[in-house]
Amino acid sequence: MSVGGARRFARLRQALLGRRYWQRYRFTSGNDVKLLCAGDEFFRALIARVDAAQSDVVLETYIFENDHAGQAVSAALLRAVARGVKVRVITDGIGTERLPMFNDWLAAGIEHRIYNPHIFGRFGFSRTHRKLAVIDDQFGYCGGINIVDDYENNGAKLPYRRWDFAVELHGPVVADIRQAFEVQWQRIRLGHRPLDSLEPQGGPKTAASLGSLRRRRRRRNEELWAGGQPCVAFVARDNLINRRAIEKAYLAAIGQARNEVLLANPYFMPGRKLRRALVFAARRGVVVKLIVGRKEFKALDYAVPFLYRALLKAGVQIAEYEKTMLHGKVAVVDSNWATVGSSNLDALSLVLNNEANVVLVNDPSIGALREAILVAFKDSRRIDEARYDARPAGERLLNWLAYTSYRAVMKLLTVGGYD
Structure with a gap:
């Protein structure tokens, strides 16, 4: 690692270690990470692992x-x-209909549970x-790829496969x-x-044991970051103890960025803190590139x-991806921090839904993800600041009305959690 890279790691490590969300997940070393681009690669890998499974398969x-x-x-x-697995x-x-195959699963012995079967449950x-997904406790999968054909979208055929990762x-x-x-x-x-599952470690969940666990985890994280070695953390967002874990991971990384922030997300409607972090990064000279998905939900398009x-005033470079459906929720910061997962940067993902991302630090796979984001940025329609400022008054009003309406609805659904 270069001297500059080591210093950036030290700054990011120091910022992260002082934050409470370190208590909510852990970094581990000694992991093998394989980046999978779109459904074709993901399904081949997943099916091969399931076919080789000997004892246990879980999928969500x-x-x-x-x-x-x-x-x-x-x-x-x-x-x-x-074969007995x-x-x-x-x-x-809501995301998945009641499919005929569910009856086949039940008859064959697959256990199936549905999360929140109704809109309000x-x-x-x-x-x-x-x-x-986890197979035999040996191989795990996390990302943004649903179990759906790469080229299908609500009955319509996509021109190219979805832009997505796991x-x-x-x-x-x-x-x-x-x-x-x-x-x-x-x-x-x-x-x-x-209550007995709030922490990934076993043992009695007294205040003393939780405090001890968090101190041990903090020390372990310090050792990993101090060594600058590749490490991985699984970050799950829920509505109990990990309410802001994914958002805070983004905030810490962007806040310590020195050279480059690359973000790609289909639904970009984060709260003020995350938008402010991007503005501050751009103002201090960091190259910030944002790719936004389009043409899936009209309300968000407006x-x-x-x-x-x-964002444009601060120097953030924005591009809208229209080549196909942008479904990936990914980011790379300074070429040594990255995240891949299911979390959109909107109120539903950051404040309400159950989400899961992985955070990669100094992992060799980060380079390939960075290159994929840069290629997508080139394939996108760049937002020109002068042309944006020259929008007709009617379009500006429509943008304001759509945003204000969205914010009001999200404030209601998240009970004031969305800012």
Whole structure:
């Protein structure tokens, strides 16, 4: 590592170690990370691991479609359970329809639970938007890819496959993904998050034991960061103890950026803190590039541009991706920090839904992700500040109305949590 890189690591480490959310997740070393680009790579890898499974497969997803991709994954799950592997699946009650294949799962012995079957259910308006899988406690998956064909979108054919990512993980971090699934599995059964599952480590959950656990985790994180070695953290957002974990991970990384911040997200409607962090980064000379998805939800297409003015004035470079559906939720900071996951940068993901990201530090896969974001930025339509300022008055009014309406609805749904 270069001297400059070591100094950036030291600054970021110092900023992160003082924050409470270190108590909510842990960094581990000794993990193998494989970046998977779009569904084709993800489904091939997942199905191969499921077909090789010997004891246990768990999978959680927001969308499980009855299309070519969904049928292929379902067939792999059925083959696994037929040879004696225990298979459990969680789907979301709104994201996934009641599919005929669910009856096949039940008959074959696959255990299936649905998170929040109704729009307003036991867990309020929240959804499980996570995309997770663990096979034999050896291989874990996390990212933004649903179980849906790469080229299908609500019955329409996409011109190119979705722009999306997941990671395959092998190593200590897999235990944290498995723990998150188990908590969700029991939560669906009991209607709340079990108190004995608040932390990934075992043992009695007294105040003293939790404090000791957090101190040990902090020391371990300090050792990893001080050494500058590759490490990975699994970061789950829920509505109990990890309410702001993903947002705070973004804030800390952007706040310590010195050279470059690359963000790509389909739904860019973050609160003031995250927008302010991007503005401050650009003002201190950091190259900030933001790629925003388009043409999936009309309301957001009108609302999101309202946020561009302050960002453009600060020097943030903004581009709208229209080549195909941008579904990836990824970021790279200073080429040594990255995140891949399910969390959009909007009120629902950051404040309400169950989400899951992985944070990578100094991992070799970061370079490939950075290159993919830069290529997508070149393929996108750049927002010109002068042209943006020259928008017709009617368009400006429409942007303001859409943003104000969105903010009011999100404030209501998140009980004031969205700022």
